[in-house]
Amino acid sequence: MARVGLIGVGNMGAGMSRNILKAGHELTVYDVRPEAMEALVPAGARAAASPRDVGDTADTVFIMVLNVEQVKAALLGEDGLLAGLKSGSTVICTATIGRSQVMEVAELVAKKDVRIVDAPVSGGAPGAAAGTLTMMVAAENETFAASKPVLEAVGKDIYHVGEEIGMGQTVKSALAVLIGTTYAGIFEALTLAVKAGVAPEMLRDVVSTSVVGNFLFRDTTENILSRNFKGQSNIGTMYKDLSLAKRMASDCGVPLFAASAAFELFQAGKSVNPDEDNWTIIKILENIVGIEIKRTE
Numbered sequence: 001m002a003r004v005g006l007i008g009v010g011n012m013g014a015g016m017s018r019n020i021l022k023a024g025h026e027l028t029v030y031d032v033r034p035e036a037m038e039a040l041v042p043a044g045a046r047a048a049a050s051p052r053d054v055g056d057t058a059d060t061v062f063i064m065v066l067n068v069e070q071v072k073a074a075l076l077g078e079d080g081l082l083a084g085l086k087s088g089s090t091v092i093c094t095a096t097i098g099r100s101q102v103m104e105v106a107e108l109v110a111k112k113d114v115r116i117v118d119a120p121v122s123g124g125a126p127g128a129a130a131g132t133l134t135m136m137v138a139a140e141n142e143t144f145a146a147s148k149p150v151l152e153a154v155g156k157d158i159y160h161v162g163e164e165i166g167m168g169q170t171v172k173s174a175l176a177v178l179i180g181t182t183y184a185g186i187f188e189a190l191t192l193a194v195k196a197g198v199a200p201e202m203l204r205d206v207v208s209t210s211v212v213g214n215f216l217f218r219d220t221t222e223n224i225l226s227r228n229f230k231g232q233s234n235i236g237t238m239y240k241d242l243s244l245a246k247r248m249a250s251d252c253g254v255p256l257f258a259a260s261a262a263f264e265l266f267q268a269g270k271s272v273n274p275d276e277d278n279w280t281i282i283k284i285l286e287n288i289v290g291i292e293i294k295r296t297e
Contacts, residue, residue, distance in 0.1 A: 019153050
């Protein structure tokens with residue numbers, strides 16, 4: 001049994017927390033929202049008073065927040081995580097914050113003689129709840145091996161993508177490019193077919209058995225047909241991931257033609273419906289062509 005901490009118990013962190021507890025580990029959680037922590041207490045978690053309090057009681061700490069600013073806020077200061085962690089402890093950054101940003105975080109952590117694991121994830125809230133996240137892990141071989149039992153509590157497919165901190169975020173940005181452009185294709189295909197008179201269920205069935213009939217297509221289409229636009233994958237997260245990918249591409253001198261177009265769609269969707277999920281973008285295309293994509297059966 002490991003002494004584990006987790007900072008950031010939102011949709012992702014809450015699911016991860018429950019799976020850490022199910023695996024038999026001791027868990028201390030912290031979130032700026034007390035109610036989010038208290039919801040995990042009946043499952044066996046301890047609610048901390050501050051990030052430092054987490055560090056005082058844990059040897060391995062996940063940070064699952066939105067951006068690098070929140071990561072630094074959790075780490076630094078008199079009540080920060082680094083003030084409580086002992087030398088030799090491990091911070092696992094599962095937040096998607098970008099390659100250059102996680103390297104900055106690694107420098108801060110190293111000053112405390114604390115190890116760091118760069119481990120962004122894919123799978124969303126459903127994957128976090130099921131304990132089936134895909135994890136892109138960058139860490140020294142020894143640190144990866146020591147952390148693997150804890151990583152296995154929250155992830156199913158765990159890839160050691162390199163020893164250099166930042167490689168995890170690099171792979172995640174490449175993945176974000178593919179996911180973002182796939183979303184854009186789904187939205188356009190649905191809009192084109194339905195505007196031309198095809199029942200959306202027919203397009204769903206045909207594409208689902210084709211070479212591109214993947215989970216993302218099926219899940220996105222079902223949510224659009226059900227007009228379910230809240231509670232699963234807030235558009236702000238995908239928008240952030242694409243922003244980070246574009247920044248990394250600029251640093252590397254790599255043009256992103258399709259991803260840039262997808263980014264503009266996500267920018268539009270976030271501006272119009274910032275509290276809804278990724279597929280809220282379909283509403284913008286529906287308004288342009290004068291249709292609504294919903295169940296006809």
